[in-house]
Amino acid sequence: xxxxxxxxxxxxxxxxxxxxxxxxxxxxxxxxxxxxxxxxxxxxxxxxxxxxxxxxxxxxxxxxxxxxxxxxxxxxxxxxxxxxxxxxxxxxxxxxxxxxxxxxxxxxxxxxxxxxxxxxxxxxxxxxxxxxxxxxxxxxxxxxxxxxxxxxxxxxxxxxxxxxxxxxxxxxxxxxxxxxxxxxxxxxxxxxxxxxxxxxxxxxxxxxxxxxxxxxxxxxxxxxxxxxxxxxxxxxxxxxxxxxxxxxxxxxxxxxxxxxxxxxxxxxxxxxxxxxxxxxxxxxxxxxxxxxxxxxxxxxxxxxxxxxxxxxxxxxxxxxxxxxxxxxxxxxxxxxxxxxxxxxxxxxxxxxxxxxxxxxxxxxxxxxxxxxxxxxxxxxxxxxxxxxxxxxxxxxxxxxxxxxxxxxxxxxxxxxxxxxxxxxxxxxxxxxxxxxxxxxxxxxxxxxxxxxxxxxxxxxxxxxxxxxxxxxxxxxxxxxxxxxxxxxxxxxxxxxxxxxxxxxxxxxxxxxxxxxxxxxxxxxxxxx
Numbered sequence: 443x444x445x446x447x448x449x450x451x452x453x454x455x456x457x458x459x460x461x462x463x464x465x466x467x468x469x470x471x472x473x474x475x476x477x478x479x480x481x482x483x484x485x486x487x488x489x490x491x492x493x494x495x496x497x498x499x500x501x502x503x504x505x506x507x508x509x510x511x512x513x514x515x516x517x518x519x520x521x522x523x524x525x526x527x528x529x530x531x532x533x534x535x536x537x538x539x540x541x542x543x544x545x546x547x548x549x550x551x552x553x554x555x556x557x558x559x560x561x562x563x564x565x566x567x568x569x570x571x572x573x574x575x576x577x578x579x580x581x582x583x584x585x586x587x588x589x590x591x592x593x594x595x596x597x598x599x600x601x602x603x604x605x606x607x608x609x610x611x612x613x614x615x616x617x618x619x620x621x622x623x624x625x626x627x628x629x630x631x632x633x634x635x636x637x638x639x640x641x642x643x644x645x646x647x648x649x650x651x652x653x654x655x656x657x658x659x660x661x662x663x664x665x666x667x668x669x670x671x672x673x674x675x676x677x678x679x680x681x682x683x684x685x686x687x688x689x690x691x692x693x694x695x696x697x698x699x700x701x702x703x704x705x706x707x708x709x710x711x712x713x714x715x716x717x718x719x720x721x722x723x724x725x726x727x728x729x730x731x732x733x734x735x736x737x738x739x740x741x742x743x744x745x746x747x748x749x750x751x752x753x754x755x756x757x758x759x760x761x762x763x764x765x766x767x768x769x770x771x772x773x774x775x776x777x778x779x780x781x782x783x784x785x786x787x788x789x790x791x792x793x794x795x796x797x798x799x800x801x802x803x804x805x806x807x808x809x810x811x812x813x814x815x816x817x818x819x820x821x822x823x824x825x826x827x828x829x830x831x832x833x834x835x836x837x838x839x840x841x842x843x844x845x846x847x848x849x850x851x852x853x854x855x856x857x858x859x860x861x862x863x864x865x866x867x868x869x870x871x872x873x874x875x876x877x878x879x880x881x882x883x884x885x886x887x888x889x890x891x892x893x894x895x896x897x898x899x900x901x902x903x904x905x906x907x908x909x910x911x912x913x914x915x916x917x918x919x920x921x922x923x924x925x926x927x928x929x930x931x932x933x934x935x936x937x938x939x940x941x942x943x944x945x946x947x948x949x950x951x952x953x954x955x956x957x958x959x960x961x962x963x964x965x966x967x968x969x970x
Contacts, residue, residue: 489541497543525948545689563909572843577682583767604733614816643957652777786836814928827886833905
C-alpha cells in the first residue's frame with residue numbers, strides 16, 4: 443500500500459533538483475549576467491564580455507601570466523602592470539568605472555575617492571565584505587575581518603581594549619627586545635666577515651621577527667608554536683593563490699581532491715596549534731591582559747558571592763571557536779603587514795640614502811645611544827612621513843572589496859543586489875588628481891602635515907581602509923615598524939644587494955617576489 447508513495451517522492455525530489463538546476467544554470471549563469479550587463483550599459487558603464495560560468499577569469503589569468511616575468515629597474519615604482527594588468531587595460535579600453543566578471547559575479551571597479559568614501563564609511567549595513575575564497579577563510583578565519591552586523595560589533599567591542607595606546611606601548615617594549623636580539627645576530631654575522639658587513643634577505647628576517655612578536659607579545663606563546671602557525675598559514679596562502687581564479691563548482695569544496703585533502707589537513711593542524719596556545723592560558727585561570735587574554739575573559743565565568751554566575755555581558759562574549767578564528771586573523775595580519783611595511787621601507791631607504799641619513803639623524807637626536815623609547819616614538823616625525831609614503835607606494839593591502847546586500851545607488855551609479863565593488867588601492871594611490879604630478883615618485887614630504895593634508899582629499903591614504911571597518915591593528919603596526927626601524931637605523935647602514943631583482947608580486951599582499959637582499963654594515967655604535 444505504501445509503494446505508490448515512492449514514485450511520488452522521487453518525482454518531488456526530481457522536481458526540486460530540476461528547479462535548482464534551472465535556477466543555477468539559467469538564472470544565475472545566463473539571465474542574470476545578461477540583465478546586469480544591460481543595466482550597466484544603460485548607465486554608460488561597459489567592460490569585457492561575460493563568458494558562461496568562467497566570467498573574465500581566464501582573461502585575467504592570461505594577462506597576469508604574460509606580465510609575471512616583467513622585471514623593473516631598481517627605483518621604478520610603476521609596478522602596476524605586474525600586479526594589475528587587467529585593471530589597467532580595461533580602464534584604458536572602457537573608461538572608469540568598468541564592469542567585469544569573477545565567474546558569474548558582477549564586479550565593478552571604481553577609481554573615484556568620493557565613491558570609495560561613501561562605500562567604506564557607510565554605516566547602513568548595505569555594503570558588506572565580499573564573499574571570500576574558501577581557502578582564504580581557512581587561512582585567516584571567519585573572524586573580525588569577515589563578520590557583519592551585530593556579530594562584527596560584538597567582536598570589535600571585545601577586542602578593542604587590547605589595542606589601547608597604553609597596552610600597545612607595553613607590547614612594543616617586548617617587540618624591541620626581539621628586534622635587539624635580531625640585530626645582535628646580524629652584527630655577529632657581519633663581524634665574522636673580513637669586510638665587516640653581511641648580506642641578508644631582510645624580508646625573511648622581518649618575517650621571522652614579526653612572527654616572534656605576534657607569538658609572544660600578542661598570544662603569550664612560544665616562538666616554536668608561532669613558527670608552525672606561520673608555516674601552516676604560508677602553505678594555505680600558496681593553495682589560495684594557486685586556485686584564486688578557479689571558479690568554484692557548487693559542492694566541490696566537499697570533494698576529497700588532493701588539494702582539498704591538503705587544505706583540510708592544514709586547517710586541522712592550524713586549529714590544533716592554536717588550541718595548544720589557548721588551552722594552557724585557559725587552564726591556568728591567568729588570562730593576561732594581551733589580545734588572547736581579553737578574548738578569553740569574554741568567554742569565561744566569574745565568581746560573585748561564592749556562586750558561579752555568567753558574566754553580565756553575554757552580548758560581548760566570544761565562543762572558543764570564535765577565538766580560534768580571531769587568532770588565525772591576527773596571527774596572519776599581525777606579522778604579514780608589519781613585515782612587509784618594514785621590508786618596503788628598507789628598500790626605499792636603500793635607494794634613497796639621503797632619507798636613510800635623515801632618519802638616522804632623527805633617531806640619534808631623539809634617543810642617542812639608548813634603545814628607542816615606546817613613549818617617545820611619536821616624536822619621530824620624519825620616520826612617520828617615510829612610513830606613510832611607503833604605505834602609499836607599497837601598501838601591503840591591494841584590493842578592497844565590498845558587496846551590496848540590496849539594490850543601491852552610490853553617486854550616479856545604480857548597483858544591483860549582489861554586485862561586488864573593487865577599490866584598487868595601488869592605482870588610487872597613484873591618482874595624480876589626488877596626489878599631484880609626482881604621484882609615481884617617492885616624496886615623504888607630502889606627509890609633512892599629516893595624512894589628511896597629504897593629498898587633495900583628506901582620505902587619500904587607503905592602506906588601513908577608512909570608516910568603521912578601518913584596520914584595528916594599524917596603531918600596533920605603526921609602533922612596531924617605528925621601533926624596529928629606529929633600532930636598525932641606529933645600528934646599521936644598509937644598501938640593496940646587486941642580487942636584488944625588483945619584481946613586486948600580488949600574493950594576497952604585495953611582496954618582493956625574490957625577497958629583499960640587502961648589505962648591512964654595523965655602525966659600531968658611533969653617533970653620526
